Amino acid sequence: MDAPRPTSAASPDDLLELVGSLRHDLRRRDETVSGSWAEETVNELRRGEKIGWYYPPGEGGGLAFYSVQQNSAFGHVHSTGGPGKVERGARLAHTMLEALPPGIAAIDVGFTGFSPEEERSVTDRLVERPGSRVIERFKMERELGPAGAAEAPTVPAGLSLVPIRDVTVAAIADLDRRAFAGSDDELLVGPTLEDYQQVLEALLAGRLGRFVEEASTALIEPEPPRLVGALLTGEESPRRAIFLDFIVDPSDRQKGYGRFLFHWGLRALRALGYSSVRLWVTASNHAARQLYESEGLRTSIRASIYRWERPVGSPHPQSSR
Numbered sequence: 001m002d003a004p005r006p007t008s009a010a011s012p013d014d015l016l017e018l019v020g021s022l023r024h025d026l027r028r029r030d031e032t033v034s035g036s037w038a039e040e041t042v043n044e045l046r047r048g049e050k051i052g053w054y055y056p057p058g059e060g061g062g063l064a065f066y067s068v069q070q071n072s073a074f075g076h077v078h079s080t081g082g083p084g085k086v087e088r089g090a091r092l093a094h095t096m097l098e099a100l101p102p103g104i105a106a107i108d109v110g111f112t113g114f115s116p117e118e119e120r121s122v123t124d125r126l127v128e129r130p131g132s133r134v135i136e137r138f139k140m141e142r143e144l145g146p147a148g149a150a151e152a153p154t155v156p157a158g159l160s161l162v163p164i165r166d167v168t169v170a171a172i173a174d175l176d177r178r179a180f181a182g183s184d185d186e187l188l189v190g191p192t193l194e195d196y197q198q199v200l201e202a203l204l205a206g207r208l209g210r211f212v213e214e215a216s217t218a219l220i221e222p223e224p225p226r227l228v229g230a231l232l233t234g235e236e237s238p239r240r241a242i243f244l245d246f247i248v249d250p251s252d253r254q255k256g257y258g259r260f261l262f263h264w265g266l267r268a269l270r271a272l273g274y275s276s277v278r279l280w281v282t283a284s285n286h287a288a289r290q291l292y293e294s295e296g297l298r299t300s301i302r303a304s305i306y307r308w309e310r311p312v313g314s315p316h317p318q319s320s321r
Contacts, residue, residue: 001084004092007045007052007065014056015042018063022078025112029301030139030236030278053095055088062113064092071105072190077122079113089114089122097129097308108135108188109306116302123306131309135184136283140297144270144277153263156219156256159228161264164216169204171227172218172245173197179247184282187307203232203244210235211244215268219248219257228252231261233269236278241269243279246288253287262295 007015019038044050045065052065061080066073077093079085093109100107111119123134155161164172173196180186189195202208215233220226229252232245243265248258269277279297281288 001087001091004053004055004062004064004088004095007050007054007063008048010045010054010056012042012046014054015045015063017057018054018061018078018080019045021057021061021080022063022076022112025078029112029303030240051096051099053092055092060084060088062088062092064096066096066100066107066109068101068104071103073100073104073107075107075109077109077111079118081113085114086118086121089118090125093122093126093306097126104310106307106309109308111304111306119304123304126306126308129308131311133307135187135305135307137280137303137305138283138289138299139278139280139301139303140289140292141276141278141300142296142298144266144275146270152267153260156260158221159257160220160222162218162220164204164213164218164230164232167218167220167227167230169197169200172230172232172247173200175227175230175247175249176200176245179250181250184284188282188305200232200245203234208234208244209242212241212269212272214272215241215265215274217261217264217268219261229257229261231265233265235274239273239275241272241274241277243277246279258291259295262291 016038019041023038041050045052050065050067052063055062057080060082062078062085064075064077066075075096077089077096079089089111097107111122114122126132127134170193173193176196177193180189189199204211212233212235217231218227219229221228227249229248230245231243234242234244236242246258246261248261266277278300279292281292
């Protein structure tokens with residue numbers, strides 16, 4: 001199989017077909033994609049703002065690209081189908097990794113167009129590289145039932161609920177950072193307070209889908225003021241919501257605060273007319289998964305994220321191929 005070609009040399013039609021296939025797969029698994037996303041991505045690839053490689057659609061088709069944020073990169077590998085898709089996917093990913101500039105310390109790569117078995121075959125080839133790991137994530141969901149079906153949960157003693165906008169982004173980001181320290185979630189966001197603030201600002205501004213303020217709240221200890229937990233909610237469709245950020249201070253776990261926030265969020269969504277709710281959780285977050293399963297959420301989608309971190313002293317992500 002030939003090496004993939006740089007997307008900067010691709011025809012607009014080929015890129016639009018490949019990116020259109022990628023958008024279709026993202027929408028099929030309910031990822032939020034704007035109407036102009038395909039055209040914008042094609043233009044970014046042709047201008048070199050996103051660095052990519054491809055196999056033409058007539059040859060089975062495949063696409064890989066990455067974008068840079070500070071010293072990290074975020075990539076994607078997509079296959080349009082046909083025989084040899086695992087080999088094409090692995091070659092696209094290897095080419096992308098080997099081309100990373102020396103200043104990139106880490107990259108997270110997602111996949112579309114592969115069955116779970118095919119995706120695992122691709123990542124099995126990639127983890128041979130030093131500094132590699134695979135992070136599994138589950139999208140879990142449940143139906144909400146009729147409005148008024150559940151009583152309002154009682155606010156835990158000594159605490160108060162306040163609107164999420166009454167809490168600073170810096171305070172929520174600090175709680176996120178402490179709650180996810182040392183976990184796979186921290187790897188996916190970043191270790192610094194600024195990393196968390198950037199994600200939160202995007203959520204609150206609705207850049208990742210409509211933010212549902214009426215189903216978002218903060219749990220605080222009034223005197224002295226201290227943020228204990230928070231729930232941030234978005235909309236995937238007029239009938240389906242998603243819990244975007246669900247956190248409790250590590251020092252306050254096992255007190256029922258997380259379950260209270262969860263029940264409060266469910267009741268708020270019922271009152272707003274939503275019929276189901278979803279959330280993402282990493283496979284390694286066993287405590288959170290147990291809570292969600294006990295509350296009736298079931299896994300609907302499994303997704304892998306391949307993560308490579310540059311080994312100390314290594315200028316390139318060397319392969320053992």
